[in-house]
Amino acid sequence: MKRTISFLILLLVGSLTSQAQSFGKLVKKTPGMVSYTLRESFSKDVPGTLDKVKAWGITDIEFSSLFGKTAPELRALLDERGLTCSSYGVSYDAIANKPDSILRNAKALGVKYVRIGSIPHKTAATLEMMQQAAEVFNRFGKQAHDQGIMFCYHNHGFEFQPYENGTLFDYLVAKTNPDHVGYEMDVTWTYLPGQDPAALLLKYPKRFRLIHLKDVEKGVAKSDKGSMANEQSVVLGTGQIDWPAVLKAVNKSSIAHLYIEDESKAAEQQVPQSLKYLKSL
Incomplete structure (x- = not known):
């Protein structure tokens, strides 16, 4: 009996140790951050906000705006602090009509990725909308790839x-060239429309x-609107x-950069808590 109990204890300890080791590998380095998280701070003081981000241990930023700076000016501020901009967010109109300007800025920033945040729409998504977007994505994707x-x-x-x-998202993936067009998952804007983010990542690794x-407050209803109240953006893990x-x-995917995006006006308090949660995994 004692041997049986001892054996069961060893199995339990071994299982817990294995789980701990597995979870310990989930976050391999400190994630980056989306500039939108500190949008108000950046709009007032870019150098001071960069110092704040660095103090959190974050060194990688996805900028969705130049915040009144030229791309070379912003790059210089980043270089002075040992920070990088790995992704540059622009508009659908910009990639459709100003590709050369966008790519000049991207090269000046030293980014590896240019992304857009959505396809302009006033109605629910349609097949025609996705067909037009696929054409724009493939054209700009080739220009960027070159x-x-x-x-x-x-x-x-x-x-x-x-x-x-x-879904129409599946259609868009199927109609875009995998060598020239990638995707950036917004976890909340995948989950709230009723999709399983983990399953979608595994479907398109x-x-x-x-x-x-980005996390969403408990109790918030499912929706495909792609918006929520600022205070409903909560600390990761809560x-x-x-x-x-x-x-x-x-x-298990080809994701190269993870970015914390916190839309709350309390983001300065919440981001360090989110980092602590990720490290706890």
Whole structure:
């Protein structure tokens, strides 16, 4: 009997140790951050905000705005602090009509990725909308690829309308060149429309290159609108998202950069807590 109990204890300890080792590998380095997280601070004081980000231990930033600076000026401020901008967020109109200007800025910033945040829409997603977007993505993606940059599309929720045996997002992935067009998953804008972020990452392990780590307050209803009240963006691990499942899927994907995105006005207090949570995994 004693031997049986001892054996069971060893099995339990071994299992817990194995789980701890597994979870310990979920976050391999400190994630980056989306500039939108500190949008108000950046709009007032770019150098001071960069110092704040560095003090958190974050060295990688995805900029969705130049905040009144030229691309070379912003690059110089980053270089002075040992920070990098790995992804540059621009508009759909910009990649469709100003590709040369966008790519000049991207080269000046030293980014590896250019992404857009959504496809302009006033209605629910349609097949025609996705067909037009695929043409724009493939054209700009080729231009970016020729300059050593990968174009990525950031899902915003409305793309998950049913279509044939899947969704219009599936259609968009199928109709874009995998060598020239990648994707950036926004975890919340995947989860709220009723999708499983981890399952989608595993479905397209080679297509997602970037990811926004954003949690949503418990009790917030499912929606494909791609918006929520600022205060509903909460500390990672305190909301509805199953982060261990998502991060396990990330590690089986082609995602190169993870960015914390906190839309709350309390982001300066919440980001350090989110970092602490990720490190605890």
